[in-house]
Amino acid sequence: MENALNLLFFDWITDLQTLSNAEFERWRTNADVLEKDGHGDKVLRFADGTFFKLFRRKSLFSKTLLFPPAKRFADNAEVLRKLGIACPDIIAVYRLINPPRNAVHYHPLQGTTLRDLLNRDVSLGQIELFAKLATFITELHDKGVYFRSLHLGNIVQTPSGQLGLIDISDLRCLGKPLPNSMRKRNYQHLLRYEQDWALVSPLVRSQFKP
Numbered sequence: 001m002e003n004a005l006n007l008l009f010f011d012w013i014t015d016l017q018t019l020s021n022a023e024f025e026r027w028r029t030n031a032d033v034l035e036k037d038g039h040g041d042k043v044l045r046f047a048d049g050t051f052f053k054l055f056r057r058k059s060l061f062s063k064t065l066l067f068p069p070a071k072r073f074a075d076n077a078e079v080l081r082k083l084g085i086a087c088p089d090i091i092a093v094y095r096l097i098n099p100p101r102n103a104v105h106y107h108p109l110q111g112t113t114l115r116d117l118l119n120r121d122v123s124l125g126q127i128e129l130f131a132k133l134a135t136f137i138t139e140l141h142d143k144g145v146y147f148r149s150l151h152l153g154n155i156v157q158t159p160s161g162q163l164g165l166i167d168i169s170d171l172r173c174l175g176k177p178l179p180n181s182m183r184k185r186n187y188q189h190l191l192r193y194e195q196d197w198a199l200v201s202p203l204v205r206s207q208f209k210p
């Protein structure tokens with residue numbers, strides 16, 4: 001209860017609009033649950049095809065106190081759009097009372113995640129795709145974007161073949177090209193996901209692995 005009150009207080013001072021329980025319940029009707037964990041639903045797809053992503057604050061003293069992840073998600077979408085990097089199209093940011101969450105409502109970026117492509121598309125041209133990925137990551141870094149959640153499940157290939165980012169609450173924009181040390185560290189994030197890399201041919205892997 002105390003947690004809930006604090007959450008509400010900090011969401012309130014960060015000026016999020018409240019979504020009433022009645023409205024949320026109405027939206028949830030016929031929604032698909034795309035992601036959930038032990039605490040409840042994390043990502044919903046509403047009947048109209050829009051996405052609704054819910055965040056709970058993990059600890060009372062978290063550094064995200066004054067910067068709810070839903071708001072960061074929306075702010076980052078604006079930054080990326082200005083930089084010409086494809087990402088979800090934000091509709092609104094909310095605070096929910098019960099359960100206590102902050103949430104972002106958006107149009108998903110059309111396309112398929114690289115993880116899904118790797119898992120589902122047996123005729124996938126890995127060499128071309130990963131060359132495109134390397135070019136894309138260099139573009140992000142040159143534009144000053146440090147995407148902490150860099151992995152194949154958070155990168156989407158759009159129907160036009162362009163790459164873009166989803167799941168963008170943990171991202172920093174330096175406003176200048178990233179130094180080499182940060183580029184390297186960011187590649188380490190990508191390389192951590194062994195399940196993904198197990199699906200990648202040795203030739204392609206050797207180009208990415210240090």
Ligand SMILES: Nc1ncnc2c1ncn2[C@@H]1O[C@H](COP(=O)(O)OP(=O)(O)O)[C@@H](O)[C@H]1O
Nearest residue numbers: 034035043108109110111112113154156166167
């Ligand atoms: N084009 C897309 N745009 C947004 N989300 C997508 C897209 N395609 C698939 N998804 C799925 O939406 C869900 C939410 O993704 P994400 O925002 O990365 O949440 P998380 O990684 O926190 O579960 C995941 O299941 C993801 O695979």
Ligand SMILES: [Mg+2]
Nearest residue numbers: 153154166167
């Ligand atoms: Mg994700």
